[in-house]
Structures are given as structure tokens and as C-alpha cells.
Amino acid sequence: MTLPSPFMTPEREAFRRDMARFIDSEIKPNIEQWEADKGVPWELHAAIGAFGVFGFGIDEKYGGLGFEDAFMRHDFNELLFGCGASGVAAAVGGRAISISPIAKFASEEFKTTVLPEILAGRMMSSLGITEPGAGSDVANITTKAERKGGKWILNGEKTYITGGMDAEWFVIGARTGGPGLAGISLFLVPHDAPGFSRTPLGGKMGWHCSQQATLHMDDCELPESALLGPENKGFIAIMNNFNFERLSLTSGSLGMMKVCYESALDWARERKTFGQRLIEHQVIAHKFAEMSAKIDLNEAYIERICWAINQGLMPVAELAKAKVQATKSLEFVASEAMQVFGGASYMVGNPVERVWREIKIMAIGGGSEEIMRDLAVRQMGLAGQ
Ligand SMILES: Cc1cc2nc3c(=O)[nH]c(=O)nc-3n(C[C@H](O)[C@H](O)[C@H](O)COP(=O)(O)OP(=O)(O)OC[C@H]3O[C@@H](n4cnc5c(N)ncnc54)[C@H](O)[C@@H]3O)c2cc1C
Incomplete structure (x- = not known):
């Protein structure tokens, strides 16, 4: 979004800058190899763990950050899912959905010995x-x-x-x-x-x-x-987990939309057809207006939700609705970006090709679109609780 966010802080900016720099130098150049290897190297878990991103809301004595910050959760997931292969976020961040029940209910001994290893990325x-x-x-x-x-x-x-x-x-x-x-x-x-x-x-x-x-x-x-x-x-204990999982998949979908938008825009500015660059054809330019609107709307909604979470609220209905909007928007943005790339989008190695194959896990995992709409309706009191 080109508009400044009222929710941006110098701390978030610094965190995003450091995370983006790490992703650019340590992740992006290796993605093709890791996809071929069907795994990421073990050192990556610890390198990402060192950012503290698995320790939100967990006491420092157990290796956590000692504070909750939904914005930084969002920043981390947007950037990591947006690295160009959202599987990297799943491979490393998959542990996140198991951490809060452990932090809440495991024995003191476990929390002081094993939990810090999980948070640091040395155990899974x-x-x-x-x-x-x-x-x-x-x-x-x-x-x-x-x-x-x-x-x-x-x-x-x-x-x-x-x-x-x-x-x-x-x-x-x-x-x-x-x-x-x-x-x-x-x-x-x-x-x-x-x-x-x-x-x-x-x-x-x-x-x-x-x-x-x-x-x-x-x-x-x-x-x-x-x-x-x-x-x-047990269900009550994991419900909160599901909420944070939905936030991460929503933020992740935003990151994936940005991959599509930015790579298609680069292409549209270079590729010429009928004597003009693609972006100069009005039909193509309008695609970018639509794509960027989807990105802006999702970003604004997520930030508002993060603000609510940081106020101590847990906006269950909004998280459910935001996840559906994000995955539907991702489907739209990825499809339009592929149209912009034309035949090149169909080739393995094109930045949007992988995103296209990864839309459905975002739409199904962590609560599918159908189930999210159902949950939102119940949470809003529109149908049986
Ligand atoms: C790559 C991957 C990673 C995953 N990781 C994990 C993990 O780490 N841990 C874990 O526990 N699970 C994990 N899952 C499972 C995931 O959470 C489930 O696949 C998801 O919750 C959907 O469940 P299901 O596949 O059994 O579909 P089903 O529940 O069988 O649903 C099938 C379809 O019917 C729809 N549907 C179901 N009920 C209704 C209804 N009442 N009304 C309308 N539509 C309905 C669903 O939305 C879906 O589209 C993972 C899945 C994948 C593919």
C-alpha cells in the first residue's frame, strides 16, 4: 500500500527490514534447491528461530519474547510466505501451531528444558x-x-x-x-x-x-x-491456536499476492505487444488497479485485526472472514498475474506458477473457506451458536 499505515512503528519497520534482508540473502537463492530436495536445511529453523518469531506471548524464562505482538506475527508471516515458496513458511513455521498448548500446559520441567529448544528452532x-x-x-x-x-x-x-x-x-x-x-x-x-x-x-x-x-x-x-x-x-485449549494459525495464513496470503503483483508488474513494464509495453494497454493496466485494491483491502483489514488482538480482543469472526477474503483475493490476484505473464506463467520457474499451485492449501488448511464462513456467521450471531 502506498498510503502510510497508522499502525506502523519504527520497531516494526526495523523488524520487517531485517526479516526481508534475511529472506533475500538466505532463502530466495535456495528455494529451487530446497523444493527439489523436498525439505529445508535444519540450520534454517535455528536461523529463523533466532528472530524470536516462535516466542510471541511466551515468557522469557522459557525462551519466549515475553510479549505478544500480532503486528509482528503478521509481518513475519507476510514476508516468509511471500518469499516465493510458501512451503518454506510451512516447513519452519509448522511448529507454531503446537507451541501455545505446550507453553500453557506442559510441566515446568518441560517448559524450561524442551520448549526453549523448540522456540529456538533446534527442535521441531x-x-x-x-x-x-x-x-x-x-x-x-x-x-x-x-x-x-x-x-x-x-x-x-x-x-x-x-x-x-x-x-x-x-x-x-x-x-x-x-x-x-x-x-x-x-x-x-x-x-x-x-x-x-x-x-x-x-x-x-x-x-x-x-x-x-x-x-x-x-x-x-x-x-x-x-x-x-x-x-x-482440549478443544478450548487449541481454539486460540486456530485463531493465530488463521492470522498467519491470512498474512501469508497477502505476502503471496504481493509476489504475484510485483513480478507481473515488472513483466508488464518490459514486455511489448502490438508496439506498446503491456502496462500501456488499458485492459492490462486495469488489472493492476484491481489487484492492488485487493492487496490494500486485505492489508487494511489484517492491520485492524492485529490492532484488536493487541488490545486484548480475539476477533474470531473477523479472523475467519479475513482468511476467506485473503484466499479468494489470492486466487484472483494470482489468476490476473498469470494472464499478464501469458504463456510464461505456465512455465515452471515463473514466480506466479508456484503461487498458483499453493493457493488451495491456503484456502483449505487451518479452516477451509466453507468452515470459516460458517464460523463467522455463528460468531456474529446470525445463525445457531
Ligand atoms: C499440506 C497440508 C498440511 C496440513 N497440516 C496439518 C497439520 O499440521 N495438522 C493438522 O492437524 N492438520 C493439518 N492439515 C489438515 C487440514 O487442516 C485439513 O485438510 C482441513 O482442515 C480440511 O479437512 P479435510 O481435508 O478433512 O476436509 P473435509 O473436512 O473432509 O472437508 C472437505 C470439503 O468439504 C467442506 N466441508 C466440510 N464440512 C462442511 C460443511 N459442514 N458445510 C460446508 N462445507 C463443508 C470443506 O470446506 C472442504 O472443502 C493439513 C492439510 C494439508 C493439505
Whole structure:
């Protein structure tokens, strides 16, 4: 946006500048290799962890930043998803959605020994909620946890789990009570627990440098202390997580829109057809007016939401609506950018080609568009709560 933001601060500006410089020098030149390797190097986790970006809202004694700042969460995700391969953000940032239940409910010993390693990017953790039989419908997860002889025994499967092949620790949702959301608890599961195994998921259309796994729990044995937070209250514990995940995917979609806009604009200023540069054809120029309007609107909405979060509010409906607007706008902007590139957009290596393949994971992951609209309607009190 060319207009100045009332929410910009010198601290944010400095953070964005440092992050952008790091992405330009350490990430962008390596993207093609990492996509081909189907993974990012382990050192990248620690290098990004050193920015403190996994420690928002977490006490400094556990390795966190000691403060919450939704704007900086937004800045980080916009820039990292906007690096040109949003899979980099998934590969490294996948841990983010498992951190808050650990910070809130794990034992003091775990929080002083393992949590700082996760926040620093020296260890990986993942969140396992989705199952082969239940994704959007979290209330119907069937992975079961039973108390037996002073231990918890887990049985079930989780799938699509980001970072699942690398993680040393998992936050797993399992059924401990009756049907529905009120019967779900969270467990902290080490990768080497007896009865726990994992298999990598096969080919994906995008996010090539980020791996997903299926987790198998066959009489997986855990100590009593593995229960995270109150029994049967696991859904409440992860709800806040989902909100921050939605903020990150919304900000990330904005970053991806900017990749499309900027690369298409460069092309339109160079490419000549019918004796004129593309940008001089009114039909093409109008595409940029529309694309930049979408970018501005999304940016303004996200900043307003970040402001609300920093005021101590959690605008659940707005986050849900913003995520849908962002992914729909991303679809529009990526499509228009591809039209501007013409045939070149269809070639692997074109900056928009990868974004195009990664739109749908933004629109489906972390709460799909359909589910987000439904949530917004309920949160606004327009339909059954
Ligand atoms: C690359 C990738 C990474 C992921 N990472 C993780 C992870 O780290 N941890 C994790 O737990 N999960 C993860 N997921 C899972 C993701 O969150 C789910 O895929 C998502 O929530 C949708 O669930 P589903 O795929 O089971 O679709 P379903 O729930 O089966 O839904 C299918 C379609 O129907 C629509 N739909 C469903 N119910 C309704 C309804 N009531 N009304 C209208 N439409 C409806 C949905 O919007 C969707 O479009 C990941 C998925 C992918 C692809």
C-alpha cells in the first residue's frame, strides 16, 4: 500500500527490514534447491528461530519474547510466505501451531528444558488434529486415549501433519470423553513413545519443501503427565491456536499476492505487444488497479485485526472472514498475474506458477473457506451458536 499505515512503528519497520534482508540473502537463492530436495536445511529453523518469531506471548524464562505482538506475527508471516515458496513458511513455521498448548500446559520441567529448544528452532514440534476420517469436523475425531494402569494408551491415526517426519514432539488431540468437542483432550507425545510411528505423505501439488506425515498410534503408551491441560477441555485449549494459525495464513496470503503483483508488474513494464509495453494497454493496466485494491483491502483489514488482538480482543469472526477474503483475493490476484505473464506463467520457474499451485492449501488448511464462513456467521450471531 502506498498510503502510510497508522499502525506502523519504527520497531516494526526495523523488524520487517531485517526479516526481508534475511529472506533475500538466505532463502530466495535456495528455494529451487530446497523444493527439489523436498525439505529445508535444519540450520534454517535455528536461523529463523533466532528472530524470536516462535516466542510471541511466551515468557522469557522459557525462551519466549515475553510479549505478544500480532503486528509482528503478521509481518513475519507476510514476508516468509511471500518469499516465493510458501512451503518454506510451512516447513519452519509448522511448529507454531503446537507451541501455545505446550507453553500453557506442559510441566515446568518441560517448559524450561524442551520448549526453549523448540522456540529456538533446534527442535521441531507439530500439532496433530486431523485424521483420515475427520478434518473440518474436529468434533468427530476418533483417536482414543484411555487410562490403564497409571498410563495413557492412545489408539488412532492423524494425517497431513506438517513437520510430522521431523518433529520430536507432538501435540495430539484424542477422545477421552463422550462424543463431540467436550470429549477431546490434548496429549504431549514424544516421537519415540512405545506404539508411535509415522510415515511420510506422498506427492503434493505444492509446498514441496515442507513434509507432511501420517502418525500411527497403536497402543501408544504415555505417562499420566502427558495430558496437556484439563481432561476433556482440549478443544478450548487449541481454539486460540486456530485463531493465530488463521492470522498467519491470512498474512501469508497477502505476502503471496504481493509476489504475484510485483513480478507481473515488472513483466508488464518490459514486455511489448502490438508496439506498446503491456502496462500501456488499458485492459492490462486495469488489472493492476484491481489487484492492488485487493492487496490494500486485505492489508487494511489484517492491520485492524492485529490492532484488536493487541488490545486484548480475539476477533474470531473477523479472523475467519479475513482468511476467506485473503484466499479468494489470492486466487484472483494470482489468476490476473498469470494472464499478464501469458504463456510464461505456465512455465515452471515463473514466480506466479508456484503461487498458483499453493493457493488451495491456503484456502483449505487451518479452516477451509466453507468452515470459516460458517464460523463467522455463528460468531456474529446470525445463525445457531
Ligand atoms: C499440506 C497440508 C498440511 C496440513 N497440516 C496439518 C497439520 O499440521 N495438522 C493438522 O492437524 N492438520 C493439518 N492439515 C489438515 C487440514 O487442516 C485439513 O485438510 C482441513 O482442515 C480440511 O479437512 P479435510 O481435508 O478433512 O476436509 P473435509 O473436512 O473432509 O472437508 C472437505 C470439503 O468439504 C467442506 N466441508 C466440510 N464440512 C462442511 C460443511 N459442514 N458445510 C460446508 N462445507 C463443508 C470443506 O470446506 C472442504 O472443502 C493439513 C492439510 C494439508 C493439505
